[in-house]
Amino acid sequence: MTSVTDAVAAPKPRGGIAQSISDSLVVAKRNLIRMSRIPEMVIFGLIQPIMFVVLFSFVFGGSMTIGGTTDPVVYREFLMAGIFAQTVTFATAGAGAGIADDMHKGLIDRFRALPMARGAVLTGRTLADLVQTALTVVVLAIVALLVGWRIHEGVPKALGAFALLLLLGYAFSWIGALIGLSVRTPEAATSGGLIWLFPVTFISIAFVDSAQMASWLQPIAEWNPFSATVQACRVLFGNPGVSTSDAWPMQHPVWASLIWSVLIIVVFRTLSVRKYRSATA
Numbered sequence: 001m002t003s004v005t006d007a008v009a010a011p012k013p014r015g016g017i018a019q020s021i022s023d024s025l026v027v028a029k030r031n032l033i034r035m036s037r038i039p040e041m042v043i044f045g046l047i048q049p050i051m052f053v054v055l056f057s058f059v060f061g062g063s064m065t066i067g068g069t070t071d072p073v074v075y076r077e078f079l080m081a082g083i084f085a086q087t088v089t090f091a092t093a094g095a096g097a098g099i100a101d102d103m104h105k106g107l108i109d110r111f112r113a114l115p116m117a118r119g120a121v122l123t124g125r126t127l128a129d130l131v132q133t134a135l136t137v138v139v140l141a142i143v144a145l146l147v148g149w150r151i152h153e154g155v156p157k158a159l160g161a162f163a164l165l166l167l168l169g170y171a172f173s174w175i176g177a178l179i180g181l182s183v184r185t186p187e188a189a190t191s192g193g194l195i196w197l198f199p200v201t202f203i204s205i206a207f208v209d210s211a212q213m214a215s216w217l218q219p220i221a222e223w224n225p226f227s228a229t230v231q232a233c234r235v236l237f238g239n240p241g242v243s244t245s246d247a248w249p250m251q252h253p254v255w256a257s258l259i260w261s262v263l264i265i266v267v268f269r270t271l272s273v274r275k276y277r278s279a280t281a
Contacts, residue, residue, distance in 0.1 A: 020117035027111075027124025028131075031098070035132060045094070045132065049087040049140045056083065056207065057147050073148050078241035080149045081161075081233035082206025085226055087140055088133050088169030089201065092176035093193030095129045099180030100189035108181075108276070119273040126173040133169045137162060152238030161236035164257045168229045171261040174268035181275045206230050210245060222247035225260035232257040 057076045099122070102108050111121045141162075151158045180189045203220055204227040210218045221227055222245050231253035234241060249256035 020120055020123075023116040023120035024123040024127060027121050028127040029124075031125055031128035032131060035128065045091070045136055046139050048090070049083060049136060050143050052083050052086065053080075053140065053143055053147060074240050076144075076148045077150065077237075077239040078234070079207065080144045081230045081237060081239060082201075082204070083144070084137060084140065084162075084165050084233060085168065085206060085230045086201050087136055088165050089172045089197060089226065090194075091129055091133045091136070091169055092172040092197065093190050094132075094176070095126060095173040096176035096178075096180035096183075096189040096193040097186040098129070099125055099177055100183055101186040103181065104185060112276075119269070119276065122174075122177050122269075122272050122276055126170060126177060129173050130166060130170050134166055137165060149239075153236060157236040157238075160254075161233040164229055164232050164236075164254070164261070167261045168225070168257065171264035171268070174265055174272055177272040178268055178275060181272060200224065200226050204230060205250075209241060210250075218245070219247065222250050225257075225264065228253050228256035228260050 056079050099108075102125075108121065176189075176193050179192045183189050183192055203217060204224045205221055206226065210221045210227075213221060228249040231250055233239075235253055245251075249260075
């Protein structure tokens with residue numbers, strides 16, 4: 001006979017897509033409220049990409065050859081797609097650290113004891129991070145305009161580019177979620193969230209043309225999911241430096257960016273939800 005205590009201790013989550021969406025939005029609201037009460041999280045998140053824009057634009061701008069010229073204005077327009085993509089992906093470390101912190105404090109165990117949809121905690125967290133990332137991108141775009149970056153293909157295509165950027169950031173946040181569930185401390189999650197991002201972002205076409213890389217690095221950079229989104233943004237923004245590579249992602253960057261991002265979401269959301277069910281603080 002099942003005791004009353006057992007029934008209370010093991011509530012069953014309610015099913016249905018509508019319920020899952022509702023639970024995810026509740027968790028997302030909780031995380032957004034938490035972020036608003038810690039404004040330094042948002043401020044520090046804004047300062048880093050602004051520093052990258054200023055440093056790369058004015059320190060390296062005159063030494064990079066893009067399209068046969070070293071004009072710093074050309075390099076700034078070439079650079080911005082890479083900086084945008086780097087900004088949305090570096091938010092991964094924050095997502096992982098936040099989930100690891102919740103694990104460390106026992107909040108994940110409390111959520112799992114509630115009758116809510118499986119995965120809603122992680123989905124809500126990643127949605128909240130997406131909102132914060134969108135705010136960062138808006139501020140970064142304003143700074144980019146101030147230093148000379150421009151769009152040349154119209155507002156609709158520019159909005160499409162920003163949508164691809166946010167989709168990539170959301171996809172990478174699921175990698176951060178898996179890391180956060182797999183480590184024991186927020187500090188480890190932060191380190192683990194950054195250590196793999198540096199080769200992903202720098203072995204790409206974000207800051208230099210792949211033609212200037214070693215021959216064995218070129219295919220790695222051109223098939224990098226990060227590079228696909230950077231290439232797509234340059235095409236949609238109408239910025240200089242669009243690679244002439246024969247690699248399929250470079251020839252069809254918008255489709256490559258969509259496919260890579262959706263694939264990453266499907267794989268890492270599945271792994272994260274599975275890890276969430278068994279993870280312990």
